[in-house]
Structures are given as structure tokens and as C-alpha cells.
Amino acid sequence: xxxxxxxxxxxxxxxxxxxxxxxxxxxxxxxxxxxxxxxxxxxxxxxxxxxxxxxxxxxxxxxxxxxxxxxxxxxxxxxxxxxxxxxxxxxxxxxxxxxxxxxxxxxxxxxxxxxxxxxxxxxxxxxxxxxxxxxxxxxxxxxxxxxxxxxxxxxxxxxxxxxx
Amino acid sequence: xxxxxxxxxxxxxxxxxxxxxxxxxxxxxxxxxxxxxxxxxxxxxxxxxxxxxxxxxxxxxxxxxxxxxxxxxxxxxxxxxxxxxxxxxxxxxxxxxxxxxxxxxxxxxxxxxxxxxxxxxxxxxxxxxxxxxxxxxxxxxxxxxxxxxxxxxxxxxxxxxxxxxxxxxxxxxxxxxxxxxxxxxxxxxxxxxxxxxx
Numbered sequence: 001x002x003x004x005x006x007x008x009x010x011x012x013x014x015x016x017x018x019x020x021x022x023x024x025x026x027x028x029x030x031x032x033x034x035x036x037x038x039x040x041x042x043x044x045x046x047x048x049x050x051x052x053x054x055x056x057x058x059x060x061x062x063x064x065x066x067x068x069x070x071x072x073x074x075x076x077x078x079x080x081x082x083x084x085x086x087x088x089x090x091x092x093x094x095x096x097x098x099x100x101x102x103x104x105x106x107x108x109x110x111x112x113x114x115x116x117x118x119x120x121x122x123x124x125x126x127x128x129x130x131x132x133x134x135x136x137x138x139x140x141x142x143x144x145x146x147x148x149x150x151x152x153x154x155x156x157x158x159x160x161x162x163x164x
Numbered sequence: 165x166x167x168x169x170x171x172x173x174x175x176x177x178x179x180x181x182x183x184x185x186x187x188x189x190x191x192x193x194x195x196x197x198x199x200x201x202x203x204x205x206x207x208x209x210x211x212x213x214x215x216x217x218x219x220x221x222x223x224x225x226x227x228x229x230x231x232x233x234x235x236x237x238x239x240x241x242x243x244x245x246x247x248x249x250x251x252x253x254x255x256x257x258x259x260x261x262x263x264x265x266x267x268x269x270x271x272x273x274x275x276x277x278x279x280x281x282x283x284x285x286x287x288x289x290x291x292x293x294x295x296x297x298x299x300x301x302x303x304x305x306x307x308x309x310x311x312x313x314x315x316x317x318x319x320x321x322x323x324x325x326x327x328x329x330x331x332x333x334x335x336x337x338x339x340x341x342x343x344x345x346x347x348x349x350x351x352x353x354x355x356x357x358x359x360x361x362x
Binding site for chain 1: 238266338356
């Protein structure tokens with residue numbers, strides 16, 4: 001049919017060759033980013049980890065329309081905790097955003113979102129930046145990078161570990 | 165419709181997160197230690213870096229760039245309703261060093277897991293935390309077949325100052341890992357005492 005048109009390469013918005021579009025937004029028929037990866041360990045690259053071929057890098061960035069940095073907004077690091085804002089009307093979001101919003105019903109860190117959805121941190125950072133900008137999620141104002149936790153926080157951590 | 169189950173949450177209820185880095189050479193037992201104390205099965209996330217690191221605004225022509233993907237394992241300990249502690253295993257291999265700066269930012273402290281069979285594999289970690297001023301403890305992970313070294317032998321081999329605590333540990337043992345964490349946080353609190361700001 002119009003496969004050739006779909007393959008023309010219209011930047012990020014083009015679906016993977018041969019895949020049909022179903023609406024105004026290109027949708028991948030299966031959320032390949034959500035397929036799970038087993039349980040690699042940090043003891044070194046397991047299958048699929050390491051110097052990934054460019055193809056597997058480019059695909060996750062189609063979710064961000066090629067952006068590698070979030071829009072301006074609060075700093076989003078690995079342990080930034082986010083939570084869905086209340087009083088927001090539910091609106092149509094792309095599947096990746098929907099998946100993040102589901103996880104954010106309870107406070108959750110950026111790293112956990114990344115791990116649970118199997119989306120690289122950098123990509124989650126961009127997508128969350130969009131949701132923060134739209135007012136869909138809130139983050140705890142993070143302390144400046146250089147500032148270490150206060151003593152009362154350290155003491156609470158110490159007590160908490162002892163209680164384990 | 166907004167989901168009803170979230171309606172009774174006070175708006176300020178976003179916990180504060182703190183993190184501890186667990187570093188050490190390949191196979192030193194980082195993930196084992198994290199598993200021993202984490203309340204969740206350790207999760208794995210990944211970071212993708214291009215050759216030009218964060219200096220890249222878009223990935224046009226990314227095929228031309230060198231990319232590296234690194235997996236990070238981490239665990240979680242909910243300290244109380246307001247504080248969550250994350251334990252991140254730092255990638256052990258040299259080519260993943262780009263992650264360390266980000267990991268070290270704002271970290272409460274670090275645990276350097278030493279494997280006495282391959283003590284040199286944690287030299288880099290010790291260097292890094294000393295240079296960055298990140299407080300750390302050395303935990304000597306005792307493997308069944310490992311030779312028993314005393315603390316001072318390890319201290320000498322690693323060339324670390326007398327203030328840095330060295331603890332003997334078994335990464336598979338929860339109580340032992342708790343002791344390592346207690347040692348670290350105590351060390352952090354003590355180090356902060358002279359010039360307390362909070």
C-alpha cells in the first residue's frame with residue numbers, strides 16, 4: 001500500500017518501516033520498551049548491555065522526539081521523587097507517558113520508573129520533564145547538588161538502618 | 165476522571181531521597197550487598213551516553229557517534245515515610261566511569277567493597293571518592309577462598325588514611341551489610357560534626 005510513504009523518513013515521527021499508523025500519533029503496535037530485560041547485574045555487561053549498536057539507542061529516543069535533555073524545569077536526577085499531581089483531568093497521553101503516570105500514583109524515583117518501564121534514564125528524564133511542564137506530576141524540590149543531607153536526615157537514616 | 169484513590173494524599177507528601185554508592189571491582193559482590201539489605205529485589209536501570217555526553221541536544225546523526233550503555237543496579241530502603249534510601253551499585257569497569265560523577269552528586273557516602281584476592285580492582289574507587297571528598301568506608305568482602313588479611317594490611321595496601329573505617333563483611337549476610345551501612349553513616353555524621361550546617 002503506502003509502505004513507501006511510511007518509509008520515507010520523516011524524522012522521528014515516522015513509525016518503524018512497515019508498521020501501520022493508527023491515529024494522529026504514530027503508535028508502535030507493541031511496547032517494545034516494556035518487554036523487560038531479565039535481570040542483568042551491574043557486575044558487567046550482560047547480553048544487550050555494553051556498547052549497544054546505534055539502532056537500539058535511536059529507538060528509545062523516538063519517544064522523546066530526539067531530545068536528550070528535558071525542557072527547562074526542576075533538576076531531575078536519578079533519585080528525584082515524582083508523584084502524579086492531583087486535580088488533573090485525565091487526558092489522552094501517549095503510552096509511554098501513560099505508563100509513567102500509572103507508576104506516579106505513589107511517589108516514585110526516576111530510577112525506579114526507568115527500571116520498571118525498561119526505558120533508559122536519559123529518556124525518562126525527558127518524558128518526565130514534559131509531564132512536569134504540563135503540571136501532570138510534581139517533584140520534591142531537590143537540594144542543590146553540592147549540599148549534602150542535613151544531620152537530622154543522616155541520624156534518621158542511621159536509626160532506620162539499625163531498625164532493619 | 166481523576167483517580168479517587170489518590171485524593172486523600174496530602175500535597176506535601178513527597179519523600180526525600182538519599183543515596184549511597186556501592187563501589188568495587190568487577191565481581192566484588194556489589195549487587196549481592198544491595199540485595200542483602202534492599203526491601204525490593206534490586207532493579208536495573210540503564211543510562212545511555214553518547215561520546216559527547218550531556219553536550220548533545222539532539223540525536224540527529226547519532227549513528228556516527230560512539231554510544232555506551234551501562235546498567236546500574238539499585239535497591240531501596242524506606243527509612244520512614246519521609247526518607248527513602250537508595251543503594252546504587254557503581255559500574256565496575258573503566259569504560260563506565262562517565263556514570264560516577266552523576267552517581268556521586270549529592271551522595272551521602274560510599275561503600276568500597278574490596279575483594280582481597282584482587283585488591284587492585286578497587287584502587288580507582290578509593291581514588292575517586294578521596295578526590296571528590298565523598299566520605300566512604302572500605303568493606304572487605306570475605307570470600308570463602310580468600311586469604312584472611314587484617315584491617316591494617318588492607319589499609320596499607322590501599323594507602324588510605326587512618327580515619328577511613330575498614331570493616332570485614334560478608335555481602336551475603338544481611339546483618340553484616342547493616343553493620344557496614346551503620347559504619348558508613350556514623351562515619352559521615354562524625355566527619356560532618358566540626359562544621360555542622362544542619
